[in-house]
Amino acid sequence: MAGGTANVDVVKERAAVRAAIKKEFQKQVTNPHRHGSAEGGVLFDPAVQRFMSMRATRYDHFKPTPRSSLIGIAMLAVPILGYGWWMKTSRENFEAKCRTGQVAYADREFKFA
Known part of the structure; x- marks a missing residue:
């Protein structure tokens, strides 16, 4: 203990x-009295400077790798393709229900006009 x-x-x-x-x-x-002591108006912090320099030059030092490419595809292409597939299948299911009479004409919302 x-x-x-x-x-x-x-x-x-x-x-x-x-x-x-x-x-x-x-x-x-x-x-507020720092300027009077001839120290200047900026407090230099090396850690903050490194962080700001890293953010300013982030894309200068970027090297594409297979992992970063896969992450890019996963974040961009997969949601777009998934949403398109979902829209297509929901439209096909709705039309199939309409054609087989499962949805009455009066009950249709015409949301896919």
Whole structure:
């Protein structure tokens, strides 16, 4: 049981350090008197800069792979073809019911006009 409480203590300590770092960052970013101390108006954070650079050059470094191609097909072609197949079969089923007399003429909604 002692190992479990030590683990919880480590997690709490990391959370406290993370909260202190966030608080200091917010304090520096929102300080209205920074421009007077000749520090400039921008707080440079290397992690934020790497993230923004990654987002700006995402497509410059993209290399198509079979996996990315399959994901593209799955996200684009499969829904379109599936919806087309569903529309075709529902139309055929409705027409078959109309032709065999399962749907009376007065009860038809004419939704496939």
